[in-house]
Amino acid sequence: MTAATHVVVALASISLYESYFGGSASLLSLPVIVLGSLAPDIDNSGAIVRWRRWIKPFVGNLLADAIERALLGVSEVVRSIFGHRGFLHTPVFCSLLFAAGSVTGWEWVTHFAWGYATHLAADMCTVAGIPLLGPFRRERVSLLPIRTGSAGELLAVCTVLALLAIRSFGSVLL
Numbered sequence: 001m002t003a004a005t006h007v008v009v010a011l012a013s014i015s016l017y018e019s020y021f022g023g024s025a026s027l028l029s030l031p032v033i034v035l036g037s038l039a040p041d042i043d044n045s046g047a048i049v050r051w052r053r054w055i056k057p058f059v060g061n062l063l064a065d066a067i068e069r070a071l072l073g074v075s076e077v078v079r080s081i082f083g084h085r086g087f088l089h090t091p092v093f094c095s096l097l098f099a100a101g102s103v104t105g106w107e108w109v110t111h112f113a114w115g116y117a118t119h120l121a122a123d124m125c126t127v128a129g130i131p132l133l134g135p136f137r138r139e140r141v142s143l144l145p146i147r148t149g150s151a152g153e154l155l156a157v158c159t160v161l162a163l164l165a166i167r168s169f170g171s172v173l174l
């Protein structure tokens with residue numbers, strides 16, 4: 001899935017987060033959830049190059065260059081250790097993040113883990129899938145035949161938004 005889709009899915013999932021964990025996500029938690037929803041693709045240098053286009057209008061050319069170079073350096077190390085859509089794309093790694101949030105009591109870590117989980121769920125709907133049982137098994141599991149950047153992805157995003165609208169405003173409309 002593209003970065004835009006991951007952000008939309010993460011933001012759309014917030015009401016689900018609130019009903020699962022109780023309370024309401026604060027405005028400050030939104031950027032952390034969004035960051036978590038993009039983080040698994042740190043193992044994909046192509047995604048980082050595309051992120052640069054997003055951050056350039058906010059931070060300027062020089063800083064965008066510096067951030068891109070730093071992230072590409074991290075990406076190279078991470079990819080050489082775990083591979084693309086390797087351990088960082090497993091529910092086991094995501095569970096470790098939730099556990100870290102629970103053990104430390106740091107709510108922002110749980111918010112990050114939630115965004116991270118939405119990324120894995122979205123990637124599992126692509127044709128490439130994710131290593132659902134990794135690191136114990138390498139086979140990737142794919143629930144839907146959606147190709148990244150395709151019309152199918154756009155349709156999936158529209159469906160998510162429509163379901164969110166029904167959930168949010170259904171009682172008002174019906």
Ligand SMILES: [Zn+2]
Nearest residue numbers: 040041119123
């Ligand atoms: Zn991914």
